[in-house]
Amino acid sequence: MTTNNVKSLSSIADAIPIWSSLTQDQQRKLLGTAREQRFLKGTVVHEGGLECTGLLVVRTGQLRAFITSADGREISLYRLLERDICLFSAACMIRSIRFNISIEAENDTDLWIVPAEIYQEVMKKSVQLANFTNELMAERMSDVMWLMEQILWESMDRRLAEYLLEQSSLQGTTQITTTHEQIARDLGTAREVVTRMLKYFKSEGLIALSRGKIEILDERALDAR
Amino acid sequence: MTTNNVKSLSSIADAIPIWSSLTQDQQRKLLGTAREQRFLKGTVVHEGGLECTGLLVVRTGQLRAFITSADGREISLYRLLERDICLFSAACMIRSIRFNISIEAENDTDLWIVPAEIYQEVMKKSVQLANFTNELMAERMSDVMWLMEQILWESMDRRLAEYLLEQSSLQGTTQITTTHEQIARDLGTAREVVTRMLKYFKSEGLIALSRGKIEILDERALDAR
Structure with missing residues (x-):
């Protein structure tokens, strides 16, 4: 589960395959506002609710996304590993997202955090980034659908x-x-x-x-x- | 549940709020390839699996989206009413979609069906359509998350x-x-x-x-x- 043996990413550019299609200005904006942060194993990175932590890009380590019930039960939705991007910690940038997901570090994890408003600004201009974001969301929705089918009736x-x-x-x-x-x-x-x-x-x-x-x-x- | 008392849409343009941002050529392409089709109450419009029926735009009526287990059980995921757009009947156009949803007409329903490859072609060019599609997906994912929470632990x-x-x-x-x-x-x-x-x-x-x-x-x- 650790990724210590893999060369870590050198910038968020490495996690966004359509990076080269962005203008220099857009690239500068994303690079210039992303801050690096380390979360120790077990730390909560993002708590469901209305706060908008920002887009998380995993440099090294592992995140767990989960939801929590009113009485404190949890269920894990998916894991994010190196090079994965967490969209739902920046849910404020997509109006139709009406659910809350919490994120914790399952290992010591280094992240880049991109402010939601900056990512959104670029996404509103770059058709490539918008389509990439679409794929990201489809990916996570597929994880959730799989889980639901498991819970409901799968294997x-x-x-x-x-x-x-x-x-x-x-x-x-x-x-x-x-x-x-x-x-x-x-x-x-x-x-x-x-x-x-x-x-x-x-x-x-x-x-x-x-x-x-x-x-x-x-x-x-x-x-x- | 019927929408007979509401003036029905006159074209798919009415269901796509960002329509005016599309180029004339893009508009013509969507209008020119969309076909109108009526489905009687109870008809299956789209069956989960790899087929790509196309993007469904509800003109009048009501659709039910559901998933089916291997042993034939079903669970309803969400309903689509007039002006709603069904993305997952055109799942082939988003690579990361790895789940199958079936769609049936719950009332007599008039649809426009837009070929997936045409919608995809426009979405790859129009940042507005790409971002609109993002909102559509977030909307449906929110429905599914709600349902999952209901099933998991809602009172x-x-x-x-x-x-x-x-x-x-x-x-x-x-x-x-x-x-x-x-x-x-x-x-x-x-x-x-x-x-x-x-x-x-x-x-x-x-x-x-x-x-x-x-x-x-x-x-x-x-x-x-």
Whole structure:
């Protein structure tokens, strides 16, 4: 996950593939206003809400984007690595963005922060930067759609396999004590879905089922799901 | 939900606020290649997958955008009404879009369909159209984020209350005919969650429960949840 072995970017120009299409004036503006800042592992870089931190360009390190519920639960939306750009920390520059995302540094992270109004100013003039921004947004929306499909109905088999391995590790035994109801609650799905998938795993010889117990028979095959 | 009482758009120009910033040539291209098509209520306009139906501009009527799971379940993402533009039926024009959305007509709907390659061609030249497209995407992404937050952790009690009131209004009676399974499916949650919340509502004197029926006893209190 660390990027220490990769040569770090020397300027935000390296993170914007259409850089050479910008005028010298536009390039100067972006370079001249971007400030460099280091965030230590675990620091909150941007807190959802109306503040406009600016556009984040990852020089080294790793960011996690997440949303938080009213009662403090979180879910991770996506990660940003070296050369990635975070648009939603500058949500103020796109009127139609009506959601709040928080960002934290998962490793020590060096960022360039471009003021939202400067980026917006250039984006309103440069068709290349506007189209690049479009791609950035589509990229993040694709991440979110994927996550939603995962949560809703994607590959329950893998999620269940991971869950069983984790429980086995937590309980320190291959004989997990649990119920289908409990698993369904933990995975945010219906009991019927869990029961069906467990039966399928059983038919594949991955597990054995008995009252209140699930025994892992083939850890390796389960891990490969 | 119908828009029959509103004067319908006379051309796609009316749906694109930055129209006047386009060159005559760009305008001609968009107008000349857009074809008008009527879809009857219930028709599938665009099926997720790699096909590129084109950009849809709603002249009259109503579209529903949804995603489908491998086993055939659906969830509605957002609705498009008169003057709205559907970008994701032309997903091929933005490389980073890696998800599939299906679209159906919820009412009889008149559309203009703009070929994706024509829209893309203009968008690559017009900074205004590129920025407008950015706003369109941010709008839809905001819809999806809202839905995800609803699904993940928004107060299930309020959603269920709203659902019951809506069903009562649709069925024209305070004695709703339904099952816990049906409600769970419609709300995208587990049956247990629904059963538990219904029992809570019952204990609060809001509803009465009997086999296959839910009777609303206190509409006002339900509405206030």
